Amino acid sequence: MDNTPALKKSGEATVLPMFLSLFIVIILVIGVLGYRAIGDQTTVASASAAATPAATPAAETNNNAVIDAAAMPASDWKSRDPIQPSAPTGKIHTVSFDMTEVQMEVAPGVMQEMWTFNGQVPGPTLRGSLGDTFKVTIVNKGKMSHSIDFHASKVAWSDEMRSIAPGESLVYTYTADYAGVFMYHCGTAPALHHIGNGMYGAVIVDPPVLAPVEKEFFMSQSELYLGPDGKPGDLAKMMSEKWDAVVFNGYFNQYKFAPIHVDANKRYRIWVMNEGPNENSAFHIVGTIFDTVFKEGSYLLQPDTRKGGSQVLDLQPAQGGFVEFTFAEDGLYPFVTHKFANVGKGALGFFAVGKADTSALGGH
Ligand SMILES: [Cu+2]
Structure with missing residues (x-):
């Protein structure tokens, strides 16, 4: 505080802009370091500021909402029902x-x-x-x-x-x-x-041939590009592919908070649609193997004597398909996109099989 008047006396015209530049550089460095430190847990608004320092004033991007990866949904929060009903009757x-x-x-x-x-x-x-x-x-x-x-x-x-x-x-x-x-x-x-x-x-x-299954599910994958709280998503971040989150059925870690309950040794089908708009999907369930894979209009794998197994349904934006599988024993089975940078950004759910203990997931 004491040396402020002295600085002003020494030349306001040159020192002030210099301090302003230094301040902007510090803000940018904090933004970059902060983004690296947080890693794949969440993405911060400063990521876009760091990517486009010249075009976007820091004050604007810093208004963007930020996801707290450790936060829990409110007690009255309801997940989107992942169950996919059969086709309705009628043509x-x-x-x-x-x-x-x-x-x-x-x-x-x-x-x-x-x-x-x-x-x-x-x-x-x-x-x-x-x-x-x-x-x-x-x-x-x-x-x-x-x-x-x-x-x-x-x-x-x-x-x-x-x-x-x-x-x-x-x-x-x-x-x-x-x-x-x-x-x-x-x-x-x-x-x-x-x-x-x-x-x-x-x-x-x-398709004309669908094997009988115990239950079917629908899972979309998409990205979130947060704008300020209560405002639409950030188009600039969409254009530069700087997503804040990758989510199943629209909500961050949705089926971690609300695990999907199923039984061991029964057959299930999940329809998967990569809605993008930008990121690919490598749909994988930890702890099981797909014996049936259908992608973009065609069966890639069906059970037969060759015993082929599949670990990932790979989908580019706007591609879709389904997988069929069973769980061999009771317990928790995470599902993810195996592009693991996105797992910490919200692309995580769980199947709770049989008497699985879901208390560790902290959800509902
Ligand atoms: Cu529209």
């Missing part, structure tokens, strides 16, 4: 999607304005059989233009996939002529922002 599936922008919790205590189909992230999973007709009405109840692009359909981008303004609606009809699990998403420009901020989902078109 025509008539559904309506309200397109809305809503406040949603994406990690314990972290609220974001998510852009949604029917207020859900991911949007509702549709399911049918080959030859079925899907008649989907989209209603824009938001404050910006939106659209929908069903990868399960063959229609003109300039027709069914066109953007509609707030208050408008559109009917998008298609026949399910190909089997698989297909992405749908908003394609309104910038599509990266609309997908990265929650406007995605999946359509399952059952």
Whole structure:
């Protein structure tokens, strides 16, 4: 404090800018060191500041929400039901999607304005059989233009996939002529922002042959690019692939907080959809081996006398498939994307098999 007047006297015009530059350098160094120290536990807002120091003032990026990897959801928090029901009966599936922008919790205590189909992230999973007709009405109840692009359909981008303004609606009809699990998403420009901020989902078109299983599940993988609390995700971070989290079914460590209960020696199927928008998925369950793998419309592996086993379903953004497996004994079985940098960023869930003790997971 005492030498402040002396510094001013020695030349305000040159010393002050010098101190300002030094201050900016210190902030950047703290940002870089902080990011490295935290490692793969969580990503901090300073990551984007460090990546683009010249273009983005630190004051703006520092407003971005930050995930506390040690935080727990509130006692009234509910996980998204991971169970995937069978295809509904009937050959025509008539559904309506309200397109809305809503406040949603994406990690314990972290609220974001998510852009949604029917207020859900991911949007509702549709399911049918080959030859079925899907008649989907989209209603824009938001404050910006939106659209929908069903990868399960063959229609003109300039027709069914066109953007509609707030208050408008559109009917998008298609026949399910190909089997698989297909992405749908908003394609309104910038599509990266609309997908990265929650406007995605999946359509399952059952292949003609599906083995009987005890239960089916649906698991999407996607990234989160946090904006300030209560605001939409950060487009600049999406463009530079600086995700804060990688999540299953829209929520950080969702099925660690709410493990999925199953039984040993029964057969299960998980449909997996990589919604991206940017990152790949290496879906793996610790402690079991897939004896059936279906990816992008085709069986890669089915049980036979050659006894082939698979450890990972690899999916690039917008690719989908399913795996089938059993658990050999009671206990906890983590599921992850085996790109392990993302496991500490929220891509972690658990199967609790039989009498498994889930108390160590700390969830509900
Ligand atoms: Cu949109």
